[in-house]
Amino acid sequence: MxxxxxxxxxxxxxxxxxxxxxxxxxxxxxxxxxxxxxxxxxxxxxxxxxxxxxxxxxxxxxxxxxxxxxxxxxxxxxxxxxxxxxxxxxxxxxxxxxxxxxxxxxxxxxxxxxxxxxxxxxxxxxxxxxxxxxxxxxxxxxxxxxxxxxxxxxxxxxxxxxxxxxxxxxxxxxxxxxxxxxxxxxxxxxxxxxxxxYWGSLVLSASIVALLLGFSWAGNKYAWGSAQILGLFAASIIGIILLIMIERKAxxxxxxxxxxxxxxxxxxxxxxxxxxxxxxxxxxxxxxxxxxxxxxxxxxxxxxxxxxxxxxxxxxxxxxxxxxxxxxxxxxxxxxxxxxxxxxxxxxxxxxxxxxxxxxxxxxxxxxxxxxxxxxxxxxxxxxxxxxxxxxxxxxxxxxxxxxxxxxxxxxxxxxLTRNMDKAMASDPGMDLSQVDPKVAAELSGLLDPKLLMNQPLLEQIHTELPDQVQPLFAHMIDILRSVxxxxxxxxxxxxxxxxxxxxxxxxxxxxxxxxxxxxxxxxxxxxxxxxxxxxxxxxxxx
The missing domain is CATH 1.20.1250.20 (MFS general substrate transporter like domains)
Incomplete structure (x- = not known):
């Protein structure tokens, strides 16, 4: 130009x-x-x-x-x-x-x-x-x-x-x-x-997909040492080796x-x-x-x-x-x-x-x-x-x-997050749900999820619907979630x-x-x- x-x-x-x-x-x-x-x-x-x-x-x-x-x-x-x-x-x-x-x-x-x-x-x-x-x-x-x-x-x-x-x-x-x-x-x-x-493009794309899938799923969907994750990383390494061989001759x-x-x-x-x-x-x-x-x-x-x-x-x-x-x-x-x-x-x-x-x-x-x-x-x-x-x-x-x-x-x-949550719940006597009505306790246990904090309208709705006697416990639970x-x-x-x-x-x-x-x-x-x-x-x- x-x-x-x-x-x-x-x-x-x-x-x-x-x-x-x-x-x-x-x-x-x-x-x-x-x-x-x-x-x-x-x-x-x-x-x-x-x-x-x-x-x-x-x-x-x-x-x-x-x-x-x-x-x-x-x-x-x-x-x-x-x-x-x-x-x-x-x-x-x-x-x-x-x-x-x-x-x-x-x-x-x-x-x-x-x-x-x-x-x-x-x-x-x-x-x-x-x-x-x-x-x-x-x-x-x-x-x-x-x-x-x-x-x-x-x-x-x-x-x-x-x-x-x-x-x-x-x-x-x-x-x-x-x-x-x-x-x-x-x-x-x-x-x-x-x-x-074409062959280089195909192998490069496949290698990238295998590599990123491995990193994305490891520790989340599968354990880092699982056969699925190790297989994806192995496929990526093999793909990279093939790519080098192809690119040298292309x-x-x-x-x-x-x-x-x-x-x-x-x-x-x-x-x-x-x-x-x-x-x-x-x-x-x-x-x-x-x-x-x-x-x-x-x-x-x-x-x-x-x-x-x-x-x-x-x-x-x-x-x-x-x-x-x-x-x-x-x-x-x-x-x-x-x-x-x-x-x-x-x-x-x-x-x-x-x-x-x-x-x-x-x-x-x-x-x-x-x-x-x-x-x-x-x-x-x-x-x-x-x-x-x-x-x-x-x-x-x-x-x-x-x-x-x-x-x-x-x-x-x-x-x-999982480790910190378990530690916080185990060390906080204020979160003992055994003294609460079993039905309410089960409902509160289901709310022990940090993603709840990302939806403020839902959080406010839950807060207004809970019985008055449970409000302090719920407020304490939210404080724990935020700290964790x-x-x-x-x-x-x-x-x-x-x-x-x-x-x-x-x-x-x-x-x-x-x-x-x-x-x-x-x-x-x-x-x-x-x-x-x-x-x-x-x-x-x-x-």
Missing amino acids: NHLSQKQKVTVMIALMAAMFFASINQTIVSTAMPRIISLLGGMEYYSWVITIFMLMSTISTVLVGKLSDIYGRKPFLLSGIVIFMIGSFLTGLSSDIVQMIIFRAIQGVGAGILMSTTITAVGDLFAPRERAKWTGVMMSIFGLSSILGPTLGGVLIDHMEWKWLFWIFLPLGVIAFVMIWRMFPKTARTSSESID KSPVLPLSIFKNSVVTLSISVGFLMNAGMMGAMIYLPFFVQGVEGLTPTQSGFVNMPMSITMIILSTLVGRWIAKSGKYKHFAIIGIAVMIGSMLMMANMHSVAFAVASMTVFGIGLGLSMSVFTLTVQNALPPSQIGVGTATSTLFRNLGGTIGIAILGSVMTST LSDTLSTVFIIGAILVGVGLLLTFFLKEIPLRTSNEQQAPKSDETSASGVNQLKKSTSH
Whole structure:
């Protein structure tokens, strides 16, 4: 797209930002409302699956579309991503039970994976890495804006309207984004010399499914050492071995092994994996503290998330400009990840709504400083012909990190919650139900479930229907549930901080290659100021 004028590029960016906002707002709008939706549909034990299936399908579609978009161009995948996402959103709003929601969220995930990956890759097509940093910051700001509007709007809608409108309200925006991409985005010719790696795509998809199913079911549906879980992990390992054998011989591999010989790419992908693994735990489970422990409504929960989004928008925009001006990025990543770790340790010690707001504010600062750096480093370390597959691979491992992180932290939460609940009940003499009418005791025992805390209207209804003499016991039981949930979430946040901490250590080993100022295949040899970076780039991409 080097033939486009700056004005044409800005026009295309407006279309891309519309597509980005459409995809991101539809994801963030359900964050604060999902606990209430699950409590209405039932199937709390499958809560993580609603998130996991979305990320699973978006992960698979992301990596597959990366190579295909290098062959066929970005435009058809941007358009198809919007259409598939719209279909998935509409069907999700029609869900009558948790199983249907999981299936329809899978369709949503396919569209989201195609759309988000291709949007980021298209920015790489339009601008050289040095200028790209500024626009990447703008794109992250668009995501941050949706993070402000989404949770707040989702909370308001779930409190005052049927939950299906969360998935339907922005469908007209999808139509607008589709028309803008159709009219503004230039069409590129197919690379006829490239072939499609069908076997590699199939084996890669199967390996990802087996791996993520193993992590999702382990400690929840099956024990970690069960035959089912070990079988899934074994299948994944075998699939990875077969994939390596296939990709070595493939003319146009869907996942080129050569990119992993580049230390910058490998380290960037690894850090992105670990960051997302720990970060997603914080973002997914914070509403459990705000709504479950503190008793806020989804609307109020959205306002608690708002400071994070505001700080992320400001820092993402500023960091993009700073990187574009200086060409330096490593120190932003190190500082940002360190701030994220600090914020997650703050979350582990939350004891009030004010403390939760402070934690999320610090978390947003860390995200804004580091979020866009590692996509930029991957794109800068690879030749323009591999931007699509490089971006897709980076996104693949970030999504894998998020999915595996949610699964692991979800398993930790389930097991820790059970253990803490048993311990609390055994050590609290105030919960002796033997002195209560057997019928009432049985009813109270059935209410010893932390998911009750996520549905405030139901909680209030139960409170008014119980006999007066049982009210103090019920109030005490709710206090125990909140205490147990709070202690459990602290464990989840600490483990998330540890995962991000490993990513911070790896970041120190990242080589800082000067950002290119051109999208040409090779940098000018006469540029003495960046000779070492160019030599490193040539070495890492010559395989």
